[in-house]
Amino acid sequence: MPVAKSVGARIKRREDPRLIQGLATYVDDLQLPGMCYVAFVRSPHAHAKIQSIDTSAASALDGVVSVVTGADVNPDVGGVPCAATDFPNVQVPEHPVLAEDKVRFVGEPLAAVVAVDRYVAQDAVDLVEVDYDPLEAVSDAEAALEPGSVKLYDHFDSNQAFTWDLEGGDVDAGLKEADRVISQRFIHQRLAPNPIEPRGVAADFNAGDEQLTLWSSTQIPHILRTQVALMIGLNENRVRVIAPEVGGGFGCKLNVYAEEAVLGHLAKKLERPVKWMESRRENFLHTIHGRDQLGDVEIGMKNDGTITTLKYNVVADVGSYFQLLTPAIPTLTGLMLCGCYQIRNVSMHLRAAFTNKMSTDAYRGAGRPEATYIVERIVDCVADELGLDPLEVRRKNFIVKDSFPYETGTGLSYDSGDYTIALDKALKNADYEGLRKKQAELRDEGRYLGIGLSTYAEICGMGPSAAMPAGGWESGTVRVDPTGKVTVLTGIKPHGQGQETTFAQLIADGLGVDVDDVKIVHGDTDSVQYGTGTFGSRGTAVGGTAMIMAMEKVKKKVKKFAAHMLEANIDDIELEDDRYVVKGNPERGVSLADVSGHAHRGIDMPEDTEPGLAESHFFEPSNFTYPFGTHIAVVEVDKDTGEVDIQRYVAVDDVGNIINPMIVEGQIHGGIVQGLGQALYEEVIYDESGQVLTGTFMDYTMPKAHFFPRFELDNTVTPTPVNPMGVKGVGEAGTIGSTPAIVNAVIDALKPFGVRHIDMPLRPEKLWRLMNGGESS
Amino acid sequence: MIPGTFDYHAPKTLKKAVSLLNEHEDAKILAGGHSLIPLMKLRFAAPAVVIDIGRVSGISRIRISDGHIQIGALTTHHTIGSNARLRRVCPVLPETANEIGDLQVRNRGTLGGSVVHADPAADWPAAMMALRASFEVAGPSGTREVSASDFFVDMMTTTIGDGEILSQIRIPEPPAGSGSAYAKMHQSASGFAITGVAAQLTLDESGNVSAAGVGVTGVAPIAYTASAVEDALVGKAPDEGAIAAAAALAADGVQDANEDHHASGEYRMHLATVLASRALASAAERAKS
Numbered sequence A: 001m002p003v004a005k006s007v008g009a010r011i012k013r014r015e016d017p018r019l020i021q022g023l024a025t026y027v028d029d030l031q032l033p034g035m036c037y038v039a040f041v042r043s044p045h046a047h048a049k050i051q052s053i054d055t056s057a058a059s060a061l062d063g064v065v066s067v068v069t070g071a072d073v074n075p076d077v078g079g080v081p082c083a084a085t086d087f088p089n090v091q092v093p094e095h096p097v098l099a100e101d102k103v104r105f106v107g108e109p110l111a112a113v114v115a116v117d118r119y120v121a122q123d124a125v126d127l128v129e130v131d132y133d134p135l136e137a138v139s140d141a142e143a144a145l146e147p148g149s150v151k152l153y154d155h156f157d158s159n160q161a162f163t164w165d166l167e168g169g170d171v172d173a174g175l176k177e178a179d180r181v182i183s184q185r186f187i188h189q190r191l192a193p194n195p196i197e198p199r200g201v202a203a204d205f206n207a208g209d210e211q212l213t214l215w216s217s218t219q220i221p222h223i224l225r226t227q228v229a230l231m232i233g234l235n236e237n238r239v240r241v242i243a244p245e246v247g248g249g250f251g252c253k254l255n256v257y258a259e260e261a262v263l264g265h266l267a268k269k270l271e272r273p274v275k276w277m278e279s280r281r282e283n284f285l286h287t288i289h290g291r292d293q294l295g296d297v298e299i300g301m302k303n304d305g306t307i308t309t310l311k312y313n314v315v316a317d318v319g320s321y322f323q324l325l326t327p328a329i330p331t332l333t334g335l336m337l338c339g340c341y342q343i344r345n346v347s348m349h350l351r352a353a354f355t356n357k358m359s360t361d362a363y364r365g366a367g368r369p370e371a372t373y374i375v376e377r378i379v380d381c382v383a384d385e386l387g388l389d390p391l392e393v394r395r396k397n398f399i400v401k402d403s404f405p406y407e408t409g410t411g412l413s414y415d416s417g418d419y420t421i422a423l424d425k426a427l428k429n430a431d432y433e434g435l436r437k438k439q440a441e442l443r444d445e446g447r448y449l450g451i452g453l454s455t456y457a458e459i460c461g462m463g464p465s466a467a468m469p470a471g472g473w474e475s476g477t478v479r480v481d482p483t484g485k486v487t488v489l490t491g492i493k494p495h496g497q498g499q500e501t502t503f504a505q506l507i508a509d510g511l512g513v514d515v516d517d518v519k520i521v522h523g524d525t526d527s528v529q530y531g532t533g534t535f536g537s538r539g540t541a542v543g544g545t546a547m548i549m550a551m552e553k554v555k556k557k558v559k560k561f562a563a564h565m566l567e568a569n570i571d572d573i574e575l576e577d578d579r580y581v582v583k584g585n586p587e588r589g590v591s592l593a594d595v596s597g598h599a600h601r602g603i604d605m606p607e608d609t610e611p612g613l614a615e616s617h618f619f620e621p622s623n624f625t626y627p628f629g630t631h632i633a634v635v636e637v638d639k640d641t642g643e644v645d646i647q648r649y650v651a652v653d654d655v656g657n658i659i660n661p662m663i664v665e666g667q668i669h670g671g672i673v674q675g676l677g678q679a680l681y682e683e684v685i686y687d688e689s690g691q692v693l694t695g696t697f698m699d700y701t702m703p704k705a706h707f708f709p710r711f712e713l714d715n716t717v718t719p720t721p722v723n724p725m726g727v728k729g730v731g732e733a734g735t736i737g738s739t740p741a742i743v744n745a746v747i748d749a750l751k752p753f754g755v756r757h758i759d760m761p762l763r764p765e766k767l768w769r770l771m772n773g774g775e776s777s
Numbered sequence B: 001m002i003p004g005t006f007d008y009h010a011p012k013t014l015k016k017a018v019s020l021l022n023e024h025e026d027a028k029i030l031a032g033g034h035s036l037i038p039l040m041k042l043r044f045a046a047p048a049v050v051i052d053i054g055r056v057s058g059i060s061r062i063r064i065s066d067g068h069i070q071i072g073a074l075t076t077h078h079t080i081g082s083n084a085r086l087r088r089v090c091p092v093l094p095e096t097a098n099e100i101g102d103l104q105v106r107n108r109g110t111l112g113g114s115v116v117h118a119d120p121a122a123d124w125p126a127a128m129m130a131l132r133a134s135f136e137v138a139g140p141s142g143t144r145e146v147s148a149s150d151f152f153v154d155m156m157t158t159t160i161g162d163g164e165i166l167s168q169i170r171i172p173e174p175p176a177g178s179g180s181a182y183a184k185m186h187q188s189a190s191g192f193a194i195t196g197v198a199a200q201l202t203l204d205e206s207g208n209v210s211a212a213g214v215g216v217t218g219v220a221p222i223a224y225t226a227s228a229v230e231d232a233l234v235g236k237a238p239d240e241g242a243i244a245a246a247a248a249l250a251a252d253g254v255q256d257a258n259e260d261h262h263a264s265g266e267y268r269m270h271l272a273t274v275l276a277s278r279a280l281a282s283a284a285e286r287a288k289s
């Protein structure tokens, strides 16, 4: 075996220099000759009939090239697609790219202006006169499901979008068997993903080649190509999607949006390049939101802390239309409801409601943070009910190390895990005993320290195609140039995850080249073979594996050539550092460049061997992967103001084998911050009339670096058997683990006030009230 | 996020700025731009003419003389926050400055812009009330002086007329034996004050309070002087008990307190009492040292 030089090293991200120096190319950096700018007319009403649209003043404005409405565009452009509509009682709304007779949420696009620059386009938007007949709106999901509620779709029976049920074991038997049963309502508030780069699309149609090029800030260039081609009626091979540098996505760019098809259509129709950059305000209104479930949990328990049953009865607010994966997201909550516990009897009854809000869809964690929040809050509730340490309830119910692969009550098969070692390490790093002692001392002084645990498990490496709405495999191609430099074409679309570095590390070790001699190409459907994309912590676990498999094919061929060139037996060829040598005779060897030069010369070939050196692989994973870990938050809550001071944050994550610790830490840092954002600060608020109260960064709290202490990170390593690298995925772990840790900590701090639960976000005023004789929720 | 069309002027003198302002209909002064430009980007404000006073000389200096601290309207938060002399003479000023926004905001935003904008959650108005500041306003027919208590009229409204420019802010130099401080709770998204209390105490030789100034922002539509707190302290030793008793009056008489999803009116009024006691405690501490 070659000595691993790169894998495991803290190599600095190779993508950073261009990002830091402003040398990266985002959609907004594209300038094409004759380019026009598009701006959208969007509904200021949450629910209204469109009586008429008068575009004459806008069209007459100097510099305006075209103004189009739904009536102009919808006959030629198909609706916004949804890939997951196979649900009981589903009612699938039509979702035109531009609203035609009715608008159903604030920000819904209904006309588009094309102009010579962004300023004129925006001026023209202000000149489009829309006559609305405002209707009553419904922004509360439970209210929307009440009989008699105003309906979003006249031809539907109700606002119920679909239902979904899951049952494992026998929940009623579990309730009977229980010594005690408690129930608790949990609210997972609506969040805005807020990548630093909003969405953006540019499109250029070359009539001569009959070729549309669409640049979009997307996580899924290939799926987008298929869908946009279908929507605007071009052959798929006539559409090239390029996802240039993408400034974050967090799931909100794992989608197909109206603007992408409208821009493609306009470029084709006008035969002029067009561009649209989403403003932050548009991003708040018309980029998918995450979470938004509210549900009641019933938990049965034995007096020793064993959880016998978990029943979740939930309403998911899907907003007004289905985006690409909208209905699928809350089902992931159901699948992960058992967390890392042996809960044999488990059920979820889901009703999804249409409301006059933007659609919900995948946001970092996508359905699993809800599950983890529920189950990690529940173990604390059980501990509280029984007067036990939450730690003991966790230990009591943990899935034990030697039961993997473990079949959960929800039908999943957990690949590998050792929840106790991560917990023990975190307890030790945090000095749990010492913290509890300090807590008791401070309480005597009237100070309120809280310690919160979260022992999470989550699904990564999405996923087996059978379990995915649109294919779960991934592709990779590895090409060696005649000079021995390596190019990888991957079907994933990294947008902050660092695979240009980690993939290069894997190839460097695998083929015996320098990291800097490896180039990772992604995000251009004309260069890269079809792929699925980046989401669900799948990039390395699935995309990396496809690449590794392709690389192994290349390596086999390299060895064949090396054996031929060195006149040795192929089984005697081994890679030693950067040379392929004959076993026991290391001075006889060739480099990858030697081999590749030979393979491309095309003469003196080994028998039955094609010239060239490039291989592809399409990898279908056999299972998901299941990372886990323990997060411990230590907070102090100020009784006078209710402010939360996060004093320490200790995390031990197990994401399987680690390719680059620095990148893993970066992913965990960002993840923790996003999870704490939900716990403490973030919430998209729609008022009763469906207006957004949090449509700017002055109102919607993004967590900032100075809100947090230095995170104390550590890890354990339990490789997965699902892929040859043993990597599990790390993109979402921090977000999933951190939310309940901090909420548990705050509730723990407020225990002396009889507090059992508080809904997120934990705003200071809420806490102040609870600590000063107010209502407990 | 795309402003409408506007004309732009950048005069070099205050006089020229005033005359430009009076020549044009629908003109707006641009100082640091950190309140005006966000509004223009959302098209909530769409002035036809923008008069940038960034190059006007003589209105961005801090001077302490003749018993007054004089700060030009164009002085940035950062300049005030990093002024060593002010830190000694009147610590509440740099303390307030340094609680504003982030470094970028402090580098651009100005004291004058903040007070003229009169956001109910802005930090500066609390100190202006506590310190009994007065404002020099230049108009087409000369200058006039307005006291802080007359300056703020309502939410986002001051006595400044359409054709006037704020040029200087004057604060009486605190006498020996004075100490001042600012205590604030940040609104988590914007960084503005949910509530902020500025306090200045002057102690006599026996250590009793001879003068007190307390200003509160964030609670009511405009910042106010908490005179009940001031009155309760004058003549007393500023010990824990006296401060607590006085601070409890910090929201006395407030009607229609501000309310939004970040904080209710009741909570803001409560915070006024907590923050008043914190600001007074450090002001007393500083007055003693």
Ligand SMILES: Cc1cc2nc3c(=O)[nH]c(=O)nc-3n(C[C@H](O)[C@H](O)[C@H](O)COP(=O)(O)OP(=O)(O)OC[C@H]3O[C@@H](n4cnc5c(N)ncnc54)[C@H](O)[C@@H]3O)c2cc1C
Pocket (backbone or CB within 6 Å): B028, B029, B030, B031, B032, B033, B034, B035, B036, B037, B038, B073, B074, B099, B100, B101, B102, B105, B108, B109, B110, B111, B112, B113, B114, B115, B116, B117, B121, B122, B123, B124, B160, B164, B165, B166, B167, B190, B191, B192, B193
């Ligand atoms: C992200 C962010 C965070 C912020 N956080 C805080 C905070 O924590 N606390 C806080 O108090 N503020 C905060 N601010 C506001 C900031 O302090 C602004 O700088 C200040 O409110 C306005 O000052 P300016 O110089 O930028 O004024 P401008 O935006 O240039 O002008 C504001 C208004 O005042 C008028 N004006 C300005 N100067 C004069 C003058 N000399 N005479 C007459 N009219 C004038 C303008 O016409 C305009 O109407 C924040 C701003 C941002 C963008």
